[in-house]
Amino acid sequence: MAVTENSVGQRRAAWRARAFLIGPAALAIGVFMVVPLLLMAWISIHERDFSGSVVWDSYSPEAYLRFIFERNLDDSLSWNFDYLSIILRSVWLSAITTALSLLVGFPTALFMATRSEKWRAILVFLVTIPFWTNLLVRNYAWILLLRDHGTINSFLLWTGIIGEPLPLLHNGFAVSVGLTYSFLPFMVLPIYASLEKLDPRLIEASFDLYANRVRTLWHIVLPAAKPGIIAGSILVFVPCLGSYVTPELLGGGKTMMIGNLIGLQFGAARNWPFGAALGFALLSLVLIAMTIYALKARPKAGSQ
Amino acid sequence: MKKMSHILGGLALSVGLTLGGAASAQELHLYNWSNYFPPDLLKKYEAETGVKVTIDNYASEEDLLAKLQAGGGGYDVIFPGPTTLGTMIEKGLVANIGVNKMENFGNVLPPFQTLSVDADRSYSAPYMWGTTGFTYDPAMVPGGELEQSWKELFEPRDELKGNIAMLNEMSDVWNAAAYYLGVDKCTEDSGEAQKILDLLMAQKPHVKVYSNDGTIDRMSAGEVAVHMQWNGAAHRVKKNKPDAVYVYPKEGVTFWTDTLAVPANAPNMDAAKAFVNWMMDPENAAIASNYTGYSNAIRGSGEFLDASLSSDPAVNMPEEYGERLSGFKQCSPASKQLRERVWTKLKS
Numbered sequence: 166m167a168v169t170e171n172s173v174g175q176r177r178a179a180w181r182a183r184a185f186l187i188g189p190a191a192l193a194i195g196v197f198m199v200v201p202l203l204l205m206a207w208i209s210i211h212e213r214d215f216s217g218s219v220v221w222d223s224y225s226p227e228a229y230l231r232f233i234f235e236r237n238l239d240d241s242l243s244w245n246f247d248y249l250s251i252i253l254r255s256v257w258l259s260a261i262t263t264a265l266s267l268l269v270g271f272p273t274a275l276f277m278a279t280r281s282e283k284w285r286a287i288l289v290f291l292v293t294i295p296f297w298t299n300l301l302v303r304n305y306a307w308i309l310l311l312r313d314h315g316t317i318n319s320f321l322l323w324t325g326i327i328g329e330p331l332p333l334l335h336n337g338f339a340v341s342v343g344l345t346y347s348f349l350p351f352m353v354l355p356i357y358a359s360l361e362k363l364d365p366r367l368i369e370a371s372f373d374l375y376a377n378r379v380r381t382l383w384h385i386v387l388p389a390a391k392p393g394i395i396a397g398s399i400l401v402f403v404p405c406l407g408s409y410v411t412p413e414l415l416g417g418g419k420t421m422m423i424g425n426l427i428g429l430q431f432g433a434a435r436n437w438p439f440g441a442a443l444g445f446a447l448l449s450l451v452l453i454a455m456t457i458y459a460l461k462a463r464p465k466a467g468s469q
Numbered sequence: 470m471k472k473m474s475h476i477l478g479g480l481a482l483s484v485g486l487t488l489g490g491a492a493s494a495q496e497l498h499l500y501n502w503s504n505y506f507p508p509d510l511l512k513k514y515e516a517e518t519g520v521k522v523t524i525d526n527y528a529s530e531e532d533l534l535a536k537l538q539a540g541g542g543g544y545d546v547i548f549p550g551p552t553t554l555g556t557m558i559e560k561g562l563v564a565n566i567g568v569n570k571m572e573n574f575g576n577v578l579p580p581f582q583t584l585s586v587d588a589d590r591s592y593s594a595p596y597m598w599g600t601t602g603f604t605y606d607p608a609m610v611p612g613g614e615l616e617q618s619w620k621e622l623f624e625p626r627d628e629l630k631g632n633i634a635m636l637n638e639m640s641d642v643w644n645a646a647a648y649y650l651g652v653d654k655c656t657e658d659s660g661e662a663q664k665i666l667d668l669l670m671a672q673k674p675h676v677k678v679y680s681n682d683g684t685i686d687r688m689s690a691g692e693v694a695v696h697m698q699w700n701g702a703a704h705r706v707k708k709n710k711p712d713a714v715y716v717y718p719k720e721g722v723t724f725w726t727d728t729l730a731v732p733a734n735a736p737n738m739d740a741a742k743a744f745v746n747w748m749m750d751p752e753n754a755a756i757a758s759n760y761t762g763y764s765n766a767i768r769g770s771g772e773f774l775d776a777s778l779s780s781d782p783a784v785n786m787p788e789e790y791g792e793r794l795s796g797f798k799q800c801s802p803a804s805k806q807l808r809e810r811v812w813t814k815l816k817s
Contacts, residue, residue, distance in 0.1 A: 215802045219539055235810070308683075314690055335678045409719035418637040418679030421816045432531040434809045435637045 197439050202448075207236070209441035219437050228442035248426070255422040258337070258412075259405035262344040263352075263367065266401045267394065269345070270352035274393070277353070277387065278360035289357065300347060304414045307343050308334060335417025343411040348404065352397035359393030360386070399458055403451050423447050495520040497740045500527060500536070500544040505597075507760030510753060518747075520740050535561045541734050545741040548596055548727050551797045555586030563730045566742050568594045573749035581726070581766035585797060593620040593728035594745050597701070597763035599643050600786070600794065601723045604703040604715050609694035619649035619718045622697060623672050630675040634693040637679040639812045642669070642721060645697065648721030648795065657798035662807040669815050687715065701762035715783035717790040724794040726766070758784075 189217035209228050211219035277288045293301060310316045311333040318330040333339060363386065371381040409424035421429070423443060430440030495518070499506065503526040511522045527533045530553040536542045537557065541752045549557060555565045568574060569582075569590045581595040603622055607613040611628045620626070623646065625633055635642060646668050647654040651659045666793055677693055684702050687693055689709040698706075703715035729748055731741045747753060754765040755773030771779060778784045800808075 215805060247813050251813075251817050312690070313692055377655070413637075414680075414682070417677065419673065419676070421813075425816075426813070429639075429813070431535070432529055434812075435531065436809070 169285050205441040205444050209438050209445060211438050213436045213438050215435060218286040225438070228436075228438035231439055231442070232446065248443075251358040251421050251426050252423055252450075254420065255406050255424075258340060258344065258422065258449070259402050261341055262348060262405050263347040263402045265341060266349050267398065270349055271356055271394070272398060273389065274353050274356035274360055274390070277357050278363070279303050285361070287352070292353050292357075295350065301344075301410055303347065305409055306345055307339070307346070309414055311339055311342070334415065335419065337416070337420075339415040339417075344405055346410060347408075347411060348401040351400035352405075355396040355400065356390050356393035359390045363389040395458060395461065399454065402454060406450060407447055476598045485552055487597040495737070495740055497522045497546065497737055497744055498544045499524045499546045499548075500533065500542065501548045502526060502564055505548065505761055510756045510760070512534055513756070514744070514747065518743070520744075522563070539731055541732060543736055544732055545735040545737045546744055547732060549585055549593075549730055549731055550725060551586050552799070554584075554593055554728055554730060555728070555799065558586060558592055563592050563710050564735065565591045565737065566731050566738075566745065567591060567747060571742075571749065573746050576749050576751060576754075576767045576769060577767050578766045584726070584728070587728075593730045594749055595766035596727040596729050596748070597757065597761055597765060598724065598726040599700045599763040600717065601636070601645070601697070601699055601725065602703070602716050602718055604688055604698045604706055604713055604783075605695040606688065606691065606710055607712050607714060609691065615695070615714075616718065617716050617719050619645055619720050621716075622695060623649055624670075625675050625695070629694055631677055632693050633676055633677050633695040633697075634684070634687055635672075635679045636684070636696045636699075637681050639808060641697070642679075643808050643811065644721075644723045644795070645718075648718070650795055651720070654795075655798055655804045657801060657803040657807065659807060660809055666811045666814055669811070673815065699763075699785045700786075704762035704778065704781050705782070707781065709779075715792050717786070719793060721795045722790070722793050724734070724796055726797075761777070 201210055208219055210224055210226070211221065212223040212225045212227065213360070214220050217338040231241070231245075232248050234242040235247075277285060277292075280288060280422075308315070312318070313332075313334070315334070317333060318327075321327045322330065365446065367385050367389075371385050376384065406422075407424045407427075408422060409428055412420070412422045412425055427440050427443045427447070430436045430443060490718060497520050499522060501524055501661050511524070514520065515522055525542075527536070530550060533547060533549060534553050534556060536544075537547075537798075538560070547563075554563070571594075574582075574590070574594075577590075577595060579596070582590060584590065584593065584595075587593045603619075605621070609632070611626060621629070622633055622635070643665065644654045646652075646665045647656070650661075650664055650668060652665065656662065678687070680687075684696055684698050685705045687705040688696050688698070698715070700715055703713065706713045729745050731738065731745065735741050748757070749767055750772045751767050751769035754767035755770040758765045758770065758778060759775045762778065762784060766788075
């Protein structure tokens, strides 16, 4: 920029530069977050139009009442726990998935973090490879592996370990496996990032002070990995809550998670207000999880 | 209206076609189910007319409707079923293209010259039609034969428990249950809805999977012995399992049609009209049937049909089953709500 320009021009240019730099982010947040959320809120307080869409000149709390009540034919309200049980199942399955991911992800991350620099780069690269393939395709692959005449059952039958195919597909087990598989990298990478920063001399010092492996793991490695574990757990739990494809394909369509229930409302049921209200329920669950995280993380941040 | 099984193939196809769609003077954008339009027929159209055709795929009619309600997507020809078409006509989303005045309209078989939601066929031409029954593999059922009744699915024999699959389609499942119980499928009576729910809940433990995808593969691989299925899929099962039987249950069979229609804001209106007319040509309709495995509604297409199609009762329905067919009915909001409640309770 020319130095000879007067200060007003400079200030204006600086302002322009700032707007130019902040603009894209503000625009992205506005367009992709604020506007859709407002739209959802707006739609959720209208009456449904049975051919899809909503009746625009109506207002109704019906969509929110539906979580717990159902309207009988005589218009009276009675308790209804169908939707709550779907929401609870989603939370439960997400919790199991998070626990399984942690169980598998922590040792994996620890292994990765203790390799040489060259190997670490290769291992991180390998962890991200599944993302090159579409989630749908990866779920189909699990169908081929798990079904009655699939790879796993065929092999077990061939070895004679089992005489009948194991029921591996179309149940809660298949959904947990599929979800854990899908979200595992989100657990591994943050834990790895935490452990990578761990000073190996601390571990040596721990051994020098006669701590055994378990104590070292508990008192040195785990505290170092904690931020990664928390971040990883949230990264797994949150998208898991809203998962749609995996319960549909691997669960055999027998039980819904919130994602499927929302899909049904915007799809076959054509109940947009209820779908939008469910979207908000999901959002508030996520916010609660994040708040718990924030409260947990705060004292830690102070002590560091 | 029916979703085809091989989503993956369809995705690959649509990606390929979309990437290949360079700008040219005349273009045509189709929006359709995956695996529901023969690639060879596209090439034939391009060769005959010089118009560049691209296809995008939707996974459900609701996607199609939502896209049009949101302002389009730049499509010229769409393939809605009657329910969706009715909504679109009501909301002014499709153009009155005067199908009944088109040159090839005379080829349309009389029963298809009218439609519940488009009585004089101003808006839509017939595409495929078919039925929702069930298929079984004789080698996997006791005695090698099943009754022609929904009972075999809803109250399966002990040998078949855990060995049956249902479509994951709210209205198809609800309709079949209603036929079986002798209840009006548009019932507004909560007691009758409860009976349907009881039937479905009792059946659920014996159902291996509710799914619309991969129904052909599931039967071909012997994953299940009985599968609620669309007849075109049943036809394709027979490629691997020639003995498979498609049943038109005596209590009633839902019969559906799909249409060709043009969105009101189609960018290439003239090309779209020409295409709709072209699709009512017997040979072109036959090529579409040969690919999808469903019947078309065009007179004279029989001579272009593959022998495997014309000789298959799943596609070429024996006339005595005609009275079992039950067409589309627009149900009241109260009835739809009952249906949704039953479906949610079934899956909660």
